[in-house]
Amino acid sequence: GAVVSQHPSWVICKSGTSVKIECRSLDFQATTMFWYRQFPKQSLMLMATSNEGSKATYEQGVEKDKFLINHASLTLSTLTVTSAHPEDSSFYICSARVPPGEMETQYFGPGTRLLVL
């Protein structure tokens, strides 16, 4: 299957700082990427849909000014958690939609675990 990478895999930061997470599709071009958040023992929660060259579409209840998404190229989307607080500590996972013509599915990156102190 398609390969999606995320960087960093672990982040520990102080409250009030900003953290940037990168999501890359390594062997295909992804016009659409997705950002999920998962708290312990809970299901995946879609935060936003990131489309290359346009503004991200945020799910209800997700603050777009706090979670900045940039999808500047067909292989890279970034999520910046601005002014992070302890309640933002979570497992952030991106996924990329495979190109048209292939079976419609999403492949996930390995995730980024964020701990805000």
Place this chain on the structure above:
Amino acid sequence: GQNIDQPTEMTATEGAIVQINCTYQTSGFNGLFWYQQHAGEAPTFLSYNVLDGLEEKGRFSSFLSRSKGYSYLLLKELQMKDSASYLCAVMDSNYQLIWGAGTKLIIKP
């Protein structure tokens, strides 16, 4: 509204067979997916069904009945490494994945 239902937790014995059910109600249907997620890791793709019937892939099989809004994931010859959460997801008419809460599968020796 859109809804995906699957059991919260199941327990099975190593070497046995287990069936994880998923029922769904969504606005449109463009396929049903099963993902496996080990603790602390991201989900990995297992199977995709868009037509009625059974898709077999090694020890894992997935079944779909669109008229009943029902799917199951069948795991045979269970191994300890199969202990994980199994996520059912349906792609709706907007090609968005609607996720179930996942079924935690516990394998006992």
